[in-house]
Amino acid sequence: MKVSQVIDSRSKNLIIGSGPAAVGAALALDHVHVVDSGGSLESAPADRAASLGRKAPSLWPKDDVEWLKSTLQPNTNGVETKLSFGSRYPYEIPKSGPAWDVRGGLKLSFAFGGLSTVWGASVLPYFQDEITKWPITIKELEPHYRAVLAETGVAGVRDDLEEIFPSYHEAPSLLETSPQAVAVLARWHKNRRKLTAAGFRWGRSRLLVKGKHAEASAGRLSYHGSNELAAEKACVECGMCMYGCPYDLIYSSRQSIRKWQGEGKINYEAGVLVEGFKELADRVEVWGRNLTTGAEWKGETERLFLGGGVLSSTAMVMRSLGIENRPVEILDSQYFTVPLLSFRGTAGVRESRLHTLAQIFLEIMPAEISKQLIHLQIYTYNDMITRVLQQKAGPLASLLDPMIRQMEGRLFFLQGFLHSDDSGRLRITMGATHDGQKKFLVEPMVNPKVGGMMKKVLAKLAFHLGDLGFCPILPMASLGEPGRSFHSGGSMPMGGEDKRHPIVTDRLGRPNGLKRVHVIDASTFPSISATTITLTAMANAHRIACEVGELG
Secondary structure (H helix, E strand, C coil): CCEEECCCCCEEEEEECCCHHHHHHHCCCCCEEEECCCECCCHHHHHHHHHHHCCCHHHCCHHHHHHHHHCCCCECCECCCCCECCECHHHCCCCCCCEEEECCCCCCCCECCHHHHCCCCECCCCCHHHCCCCCCCHHHHHHHHHHHHHHHCCECCCCHHHHCCCCCCCCCEECCCCHHHHHHHHHHHHCHHHHHHCCEEEEECCECECCECCCHHHCECCCCCCCCECCCCCCCCECCCCCCCCCCCECCHHHHHHHHHHHCCEEEECCEEEEEEEECCCCEEEEEEECCCCCEEEEEEEEEEECCCHHHHHHHHHHHHCCCCCCEEEEECCEEEEEEEECCCCCCCCCCCECCCCCEEEEECCCCCCCCCEEEEEECCCHHHHHHHHHHHHHHCCCCHHHHHHHHCCEEEEEEECCHHHCCEEEEEEEECCCCCEEEEEEEECCCCHHHHHHHHHHHHHHCHHHHCEEECHHHCEECCCCCCCCEECCCCECCCCCCCCCCECCCCCECCCCCEEECCHHHCCCCCCCCCHHHHHHHHHHHHHHHHHHC
16 A cells, blocks of 8 residues: 655654644644644635625625525524534544444544634633642643633633633733623622622633734634635624634634744644554654545654544544553533523614624532532524524514514523533443444443532522523523533543553653653543633643653
8 A cells, every 4th residue: 555654754743633732732842743634614615704704794795694694503402513604524524544433412523623613712711629630730730821822812801700710811802792791790790799699700701712902813714725814803793603703713723723834833734534653662653544545644753742632532542552342431511501581681682793602601609509610601692593583483573573672682591511520421432343443432421410400500590580680491401411512521531540541641641651642632631620621721732742842
């Protein structure tokens, strides 16, 4: 079989994956070669989205706006899978390589940028009480939070959340708060004493989005092959966040990789599915397949960094170390959703300019419901609410439009997240198919107490409805299956016990005693916080890379 030797015989640092963890590590390393499958948006939607991105919203053709809105079809349960301009490419699995049978909510991504191509951009750090099982402290992570946020930027404000979650950024950019969120926050401020005594803490959301006064460095359409500049350098509250930002202002790791490739900091190679590795005394041999030609791909490196996401990284280690027919557990921060009905409506939300990502973070401190913090994200109006209400109204939608408008200003949407101690799990097992090909089975592991915990959270919100100003619509609450939040990891925990975990890593992410292989994504987390996972995955990857660099 033809061999395509594409890596220098002694590449110093090889990173597998192009997601946020890969960026965190690459930020701290020199002589970096980044390799991944590199799935990308198809040319037709990419060209159409890019054409919008090169115009101001006032100049968008009506048919292009209608096309963009048609790329997601909401229903009363929300959106099952978030797409990229209508494309499922972030979740497509290459036909070559191992076979996958993935059950539960977690998905693989072989896209350029991984799941950061379709994420919600919410970021918070962890705090010390949540990582007591870790072999590192928050103090050790703090400089790395600052380093990655200096690269990505962040939109937010310093408010009461700062007491629990420092911003770790000197000059956050600004996103306008929606009229509904302004009204809610004002009510909470008025009832501050009672809500704080009840264990609530809150503040405006923090998002990896280019807000006002942000540097204009992200003005490239990184989802598109073109390097032409986008029309806007900061969010213009066009309300299209859920469909895909035409201006590429929601951070994706592909932005950093494209920028660094242009600057010569890294060498990025797409179209390669890496399948395994072997550590030798002075190097690591790596092999896989070219997805375009089918040719065998080989290379070697002084140090290998695995950042392909929990499923891909775990599978690669299992395959390389021969861990067959022995399940490996994956931790998860399970989530739930519920619409909220406000006592007071906000007029004109349909015409308001706003972003449609999370507007407010609400925390329930450890107390009677859980020993761990519970994280809630509140979303205000987006046009999908109107579309769902119109669906429910059917042929009477036009006649009932005044009523629909009244309901729009009273509806919110809440996503709640639980700590991994309170959540279900998944397990991944490697076997073999009848033709000898490796097969990975991923199965959910239900935690029977999760449903009861969700009900307790909703009951707490309902009990304090007078102070909060809204009530959860309980019949419409929905519990996501394990993995559905994509806040998963812990399959190769740092400092784990050998007898309990088939794969454990040290503080440098090195699995089962290896010296030159480092797992840098959330696979190494000994626990998964209820707060967002991406920022800590990037910070920990940066920490590992910095400490590896000190080894020489």
